[in-house]
């Protein structure tokens with residue numbers, strides 16, 4: 001079993017690396033808010049980054065935001081720089097878990113993962129870049145297993161609501177699905193579920209910080225490399241039981257949510273698929289088929305989106321175009337991303353919602369003989385996605401590792417949230433902290 005205890009040489013349960021970043025600051029506040037949820041009601045933690053001065057300011061600001069007299073006496077500071085491997089090793093030796101908020105991960109992430117694996121620290125990140133996440137799995141999974149450490153990517157808004165939401169929907173599908181399926185020599189029980197629809201709605205009074213914009217710009221610029229990386233895994237296609245999920249078009253009007261909808265471009269589909277592969281390989285279960293779409297509103301928004309999309313695809317291919325995109329995020333994203341990020345007031349007025357529309361088979365229905373005859377709809381909803389929901393998800397993921405080590409996979413490795421947390425109470429923890437998972441019995445549209 002993986003080590004989750006502190007010791008005299010490894011004094012911190014958590015080290016927040018990149019604490020001085022826009023997101024890091026909010027992660028620090030969330031850790032400070034939840035110290036009583038640590039092992040035995042206590043959490044020993046430190047902040048880390050490349051500037052001691054900035055880290056002192058972060059602790060001061062967090063104390064102010066939480067109306068605490070101060071944090072400096074209970075929280076230590078570690079100076080570490082991605083460009084200095086010895087400083088990373090020293091940081092990782094002192095931490096049970098490193099919460100890594102330094103991105104874009106494609107530029108800064110790998111040395112931190114490497115240092116964690118080599119020095120026995122678990123690693124949780126907020127990455128929404130499939131190329132980095134899948135690359136870490138390819139390169140570090142077996143070393144992480146040997147060392148007994150969990151490297152868990154995408155533990156923020158990307159992709160905990162989607163990944164855990166799919167597992168939640170599958171598990172709520174009780175009484176409808178169980179059928180037996182014979183495949184070669186193996187006879188196993190299947191839970192056949194096809195998620196036909198995912199909807200994301202965001203009441204968004206604000207914007208997203210530039211750090212995420214940069215990750216997106218460089219991620220899209222490099223998207224062809226993802227295909228060659230995937231070929232190296234040599235994966236077989238995931239098995240399909242029952243009807244095959246029909247892919248919807250690039251733009252369509254959704255009757256379910258009564259607005260125009262496009263395929264969701266973030267990391268969720270990649271993360272969910274990796275979890276479903278884990279479900280097949282480790283638990284011999286039938287995977288959920290999954291498609292992710294985002295509601296974009298009416299015709300006015302579509303015109304804006306098409307204009308922004310064409311400019312983005314054109315500019316992202318060239319280095320001068322990428323420089324322009326990075327320099328003027330507000331202009332090129334129609335105000336969705338900005339260098340200043342949202343204000344606290346804007347965050348308070350924002351929320352997100354995912355709806356999962358699933359279809360599956362009742363006991364009487366043989367999946368090979370007809371269409372799905374059971375339906376389910378679930379919701380995952382929560383506060384502002386980037387800097388409220390994301391820190392909650394990241395910190396609760398870390399607390400789950402610390403408090404529920406017996407419910408984690410037996411061996412270490414590079415995992416998705418769904419793979420590592422499927423048997424834990426992470427969903428209950430998120431529910432308590434305002435990211436709510438619920439089942440809806442009606443098929444009525446969401447407003």
Ligand SMILES: NC(=O)c1ccc[n+]([C@@H]2O[C@H](COP(=O)([O-])OP(=O)(O)OC[C@H]3O[C@@H](n4cnc5c(N)ncnc54)[C@H](OP(=O)(O)O)[C@@H]3O)[C@@H](O)[C@H]2O)c1
Pocket residue numbers: 018019020021022023024049050051054080081082083101102103104105108126127128154155156157158159209210211212213215385386387390
């Ligand atoms: N999954 C999600 O839903 C989600 C949500 C929010 C953010 N994110 C991701 O989180 C990442 C950070 O975003 P952000 O907006 O917080 O960015 P940011 O404000 O630019 O913060 C970047 C952080 O990285 C640190 N850093 C940069 N180079 C470093 C180095 N060589 N050594 C040590 N630290 C270094 C910076 O330190 P200095 O302060 O010293 O410059 C800063 O603390 C991005 O990848 C973003 O996509 C994901």
